[in-house]
Amino acid sequence: MAFSHVAAMTFERVSRLTSIPRFWRPHALVQMLAMSLSLTLYLTSTLPAAAIGLLRDPDIENGLRELAFPILRAAGLSPNRVKILLVNDGGFNAFVVDHNTIFLNYGLILKVPRADVLQAVIAHEAAHIANGHIQRRISNFQGAQTVANLGVALALIAAAAGGGEAAAGVAAGTQSSALRSFLAHTRAEEASADRSAANYLRLSGISTRGLIDLHRAFAGQDLLTPGNQDPYMRSHPLSRDRIRAAEAFFEAHGDQSLPNANADYWFARIRGKISAFTRAPKWTLLRAGEETHDDIRLMRQAVAHHRNRNLSKALAGINAAIALRPDDPYYYELKGQILLESRRIDAAVDAYGKAVELAPRDPLILAGHGRALLAAKHPKAALEVLEKARARDARDARMMRDLGVAYASTGQNGMASLVTAERYALQGRTEDAELHARRAVGQLPVGSTGWQRAQDVLLASERANKRKR
Numbered sequence: 442m443a444f445s446h447v448a449a450m451t452f453e454r455v456s457r458l459t460s461i462p463r464f465w466r467p468h469a470l471v472q473m474l475a476m477s478l479s480l481t482l483y484l485t486s487t488l489p490a491a492a493i494g495l496l497r498d499p500d501i502e503n504g505l506r507e508l509a510f511p512i513l514r515a516a517g518l519s520p521n522r523v524k525i526l527l528v529n530d531g532g533f534n535a536f537v538v539d540h541n542t543i544f545l546n547y548g549l550i551l552k553v554p555r556a557d558v559l560q561a562v563i564a565h566e567a568a569h570i571a572n573g574h575i576q577r578r579i580s581n582f583q584g585a586q587t588v589a590n591l592g593v594a595l596a597l598i599a600a601a602a603g604g605g606e607a608a609a610g611v612a613a614g615t616q617s618s619a620l621r622s623f624l625a626h627t628r629a630e631e632a633s634a635d636r637s638a639a640n641y642l643r644l645s646g647i648s649t650r651g652l653i654d655l656h657r658a659f660a661g662q663d664l665l666t667p668g669n670q671d672p673y674m675r676s677h678p679l680s681r682d683r684i685r686a687a688e689a690f691f692e693a694h695g696d697q698s699l700p701n702a703n704a705d706y707w708f709a710r711i712r713g714k715i716s717a718f719t720r721a722p723k724w725t726l727l728r729a730g731e732e733t734h735d736d737i738r739l740m741r742q743a744v745a746h747h748r749n750r751n752l753s754k755a756l757a758g759i760n761a762a763i764a765l766r767p768d769d770p771y772y773y774e775l776k777g778q779i780l781l782e783s784r785r786i787d788a789a790v791d792a793y794g795k796a797v798e799l800a801p802r803d804p805l806i807l808a809g810h811g812r813a814l815l816a817a818k819h820p821k822a823a824l825e826v827l828e829k830a831r832a833r834d835a836r837d838a839r840m841m842r843d844l845g846v847a848y849a850s851t852g853q854n855g856m857a858s859l860v861t862a863e864r865y866a867l868q869g870r871t872e873d874a875e876l877h878a879r880r881a882v883g884q885l886p887v888g889s890t891g892w893q894r895a896q897d898v899l900l901a902s903e904r905a906n907k908r909k910r
């Protein structure tokens with residue numbers, strides 16, 4: 442996973458964005474920039490384009506799955522289909538742009554105080570999917586029909602890891618009125634999403650107090666000058682209305698929730714890992730002692746020591762965490778990362794191999810294993826593992842880059858061009874995508890699966906680039 446590489450950058454932002462969220466932008470934060478066959482681009486409306494990207498971490502995504510599972514089931518959504526992805530943004534936000542993905546900023550997870558508040562956020566977003574609010578947008582959006590068939594592509598580009606500049610270029614060619622209409626959730630939709638969310642939480646045995654506290658955190662919005670408020674926020678029901686509705690639900694139904702040690706554990710683990718990678722190591726080492734779950738404390742310390750380039754302490758920490766949870770694939774995955782980034786390549790291959798044994802279908806773990814095999818100069822073995830990862834989840838720019846290297850190292854230049862084109866498309870770099878897709882079309886056997894994929898990227902990127910010009 443790409444965490445350690447963004448740590449230096451994100452730390453600064455986190456340290457400035459402390460405690461209380463200033464803006465509640467459940468949906469407006471994303472702008473739809475371009476829609477075409479397989480190139481769809483989203484970007485925050487208020488932040489520089491460069492800020493966008495996904496943090497793909499198997500441990501965190503697993504924890505989010507654990508927290509979301511009962512809610513998605515209560516919403517009638519398939520927990521296997523709907524993924525929760527972490528956006529590399531320290532601000533408070535959560536949003537949906539298609540039926541299969543809920544996006545959460547890492548800043549939101551650091552700022553909510555308890556698991557039930559995070560679950561309330563997830564429930565609200567799940568309700569937007571389940572209540573058809575997204576469907577209406579996709580159907581209404583001009584030219585979006587093709588995209589509806591490409592659910593993956595939608596979120597794929599939301600990843601847009603590192604696609605800043607190109608994304609801004611595409612933005613210039615897109616009609617902002619169309620974007621606004623895509624994103625505008627009505628007051629009725631907000632109220633309906635809140636109502637459904639409360640029901641999902643109740644059905645899941647989760648306290649709806651989290652929903653109340655979630656809204657209360659935004660009550661201060663009213664006190665801000667209009668210039669400091671998010672414009673989208675102003676067009677939505679005031680927080681106090683939503684608090685009142687949530688409180689009324691709580692009064693009417695009472696709180697039948699039971700303490701949930703599993704949810705508390707995964708919440709602590711997700712937050713612990715995010716903060717260990719985004720806060721200064723010193724901060725983590727000072728506070729890790731407050732963590733009551735021993736393995737999570739050890740994991741956080743291991744990450745902090747690793748970021749301090751203290752390999753022996755990092756290994757001691759992660760090994761101790763593994764000793765407490767010997768069947769936990771994600772701790773082996775972290776060990777693999779620590780070793781790989783410390784250039785202990787053979788040991789890294791072993792650690793990732795163990796993680797794969799324990800979680801053979803996790804695409805992010807497979808991607809890590811492939812990366813280590815590539816570093817160990819086993820491109821053929823790496824290629825096999827990375828293709829398995831890609832087949833399960835292509836929204837991982839780093840894996841796609843490794844896959845390109847693996848194809849090039851094994852002399853398959855057409856395929857290398859194809860996955861490079863797909864990676865650029867994922868990152869919103871449509872001109873680079875067009876160039877490499879054209880190259881791939883020229884190199885791959887006409888009519889082959891790879892050739893077909895290259896054609897798709899070529900057509901879509903041509904269309905997007907034409908719009909820009």
Ligand SMILES: [Zn+2]
Pocket residue numbers: 467468565569626630631634
């Ligand atoms: Zn909403």
